[in-house]
Amino acid sequence: MTITEIQQDIKKRLGKLIPELEIRYKAELIYEVLCLKQEKDVVLLGHNYMEPALFYYVPDYKGDSLELSRIAALVEAQTIIFCGVKFMAETAKILSPEKTVLLPAEIAGCSLAESITAADVRLLKEKFPGVPVVTYVNTYAEVKAESDYCCTSGNAAAVMAAIDSEQVIFLPDEFLAGNVARETGKEIVTFSRAELNNGFVAENKEVIGWRGRCEVHEKFTVTDIENARKQFPGVVVLTHPECPPEVVAASDYSAGTSAMVRYVEESTAPHFLLLTECSMGDNIMAANPEKEMLRLCSVRCPHMNQITLEDTLACLRNDQYVIEVPEEIRQKAVAAVNRMLEIG
Numbered sequence: 477m478t479i480t481e482i483q484q485d486i487k488k489r490l491g492k493l494i495p496e497l498e499i500r501y502k503a504e505l506i507y508e509v510l511c512l513k514q515e516k517d518v519v520l521l522g523h524n525y526m527e528p529a530l531f532y533y534v535p536d537y538k539g540d541s542l543e544l545s546r547i548a549a550l551v552e553a554q555t556i557i558f559c560g561v562k563f564m565a566e567t568a569k570i571l572s573p574e575k576t577v578l579l580p581a582e583i584a585g586c587s588l589a590e591s592i593t594a595a596d597v598r599l600l601k602e603k604f605p606g607v608p609v610v611t612y613v614n615t616y617a618e619v620k621a622e623s624d625y626c627c628t629s630g631n632a633a634a635v636m637a638a639i640d641s642e643q644v645i646f647l648p649d650e651f652l653a654g655n656v657a658r659e660t661g662k663e664i665v666t667f668s669r670a671e672l673n674n675g676f677v678a679e680n681k682e683v684i685g686w687r688g689r690c691e692v693h694e695k696f697t698v699t700d701i702e703n704a705r706k707q708f709p710g711v712v713v714l715t716h717p718e719c720p721p722e723v724v725a726a727s728d729y730s731a732g733t734s735a736m737v738r739y740v741e742e743s744t745a746p747h748f749l750l751l752t753e754c755s756m757g758d759n760i761m762a763a764n765p766e767k768e769m770l771r772l773c774s775v776r777c778p779h780m781n782q783i784t785l786e787d788t789l790a791c792l793r794n795d796q797y798v799i800e801v802p803e804e805i806r807q808k809a810v811a812a813v814n815r816m817l818e819i820g
C-alpha cells in the first residue's frame with residue numbers, strides 16, 4: 477500500500493476515532509514501519525490494547541496474552557517485536573530464547589508485575605509449604621521462576637481445575653484470584669508483604685492470594701455499571717477479570733481480552749459497556765461499526781499506552797529495546813509457562 481492508500485483506508489476504517497489532522501502523519505509512520513518490516517527478519521506481535529492505527533496496520537499477529545505467548549513459541553523470524561508490555565515480551569523470550577525479543581518502549585511495566593518479587597513468593601512458599609503456586613502471566617521472569625504454573629485471564633480457571641491440591645497459592649492479582657475463587661466455589665484469603673513478615677497467622681482457605689491489583693481495572697465500580705444500565709437499557713456489560721469481584725458479579729460477561737472481542741462480535745445487542753483499557757473498545761468499534769461501545773476512557777493503562785507508532789518505528793530502526801532473561805531464571809520460568817500451555 478502507498479501512503480495515500482493507507483491514509484484513505486484509515487479514514488474509512490478509523491475515521492471516527494482518529495482526528496483528520498493526524499491521519500496523514502499516522503499513515504506515513506505506518507508506511508515506514510511496513511517497509512522496514514519487509515526488509516528485516518522480524519515478526520510483530522500486537523496486544524489487543526494497542527491504539528487503533530497501530531493495532532490495525534502493524535502487527536503480523538494480534539491477540540491476548542495467552543494467544544500471543546503461543547505464537548511467540550512458534551514463530552520462525554529471528555526477531556520478535558512485542559507491541560505490548562514488558563512481562564509479555566519477557567514471556568516471549570522465555571519461550572523463544574534463541575530469538576531476539578524487542579519491546580518498543582524502554583519502560584512499559586504493569587502494576588501487577590511490580591506488586592510482587594521472587595523473595596515474596598519464596599516467603600509465601602515457606603509459610604505454606606508444599607502448596608502449589610499459580611502465577612498470573614502479568615509478572616516478571618524471576619517470579620515465574622519461583623512458580624509451578626502460570627496462567628492468564630483466559631485460562632486461570634482451567635489451570636486451577638487441573639491442579640490436584642486442596643490449597644493453591646494464586647499470585648499476584650487479588651481480584652483475579654477472587655473472581656476465580658468465586659467461579660470455582662472456593663474460599664480465599666489474601667496477604668500483603670507486611671502481613672507475611674509481621675504477625676503472620678496461617679489461614680486454611682483454599683486459595684491463598686496476594687494484594688496485587690491492576691491500576692486500571694481496580695478503578696471500575698458497580699456504580700459505573702448501574703449508571704450505564706439506567707442510561708442505556710439493554711446495555712451488555714463486559715468486564716475483565718482483573719476488575720473487583722463485585723464489579724464482575726454485576727456484569728453480564730467476564731473474560732480475557734480476546735474472549736471479550738469475540739463476545740461482542742457474536743452478540744446482536746446494540747450497546748456494550750466495556751470495563752477494560754479504552755483502546756480495546758476503539759478497536760472493537762472499528763471492526764463492528766454498527767455496535768456502540770461505551771467505555772470509560774479517563775481510565776487508561778499508562779504502560780500499554782507507552783507503545784506508539786513512533787516507538788515501533790524506532791524499535792525497527794535501532795533494534796531497541798532488547799529483552800534479556802538470565803538463562804538459570806528462564807529455565808525455571810519456562811517450566812511454569814509450558815505447564816500452562818499444556819493445560820489450555
Ligand code: 13P
Nearest residue numbers: 540541542628629732733
Ligand atoms: P489479557 O490476557 O486478557 O490479554 O489481559 C492482559 C492484561 O494486561 C489485562 O489488563
Ligand code: SF4
Nearest residue numbers: 586587690691692777
Ligand atoms: Fe498491567 Fe493493568 Fe496495564 Fe494490564 S491494564 S498491563 S494488568 S496495569
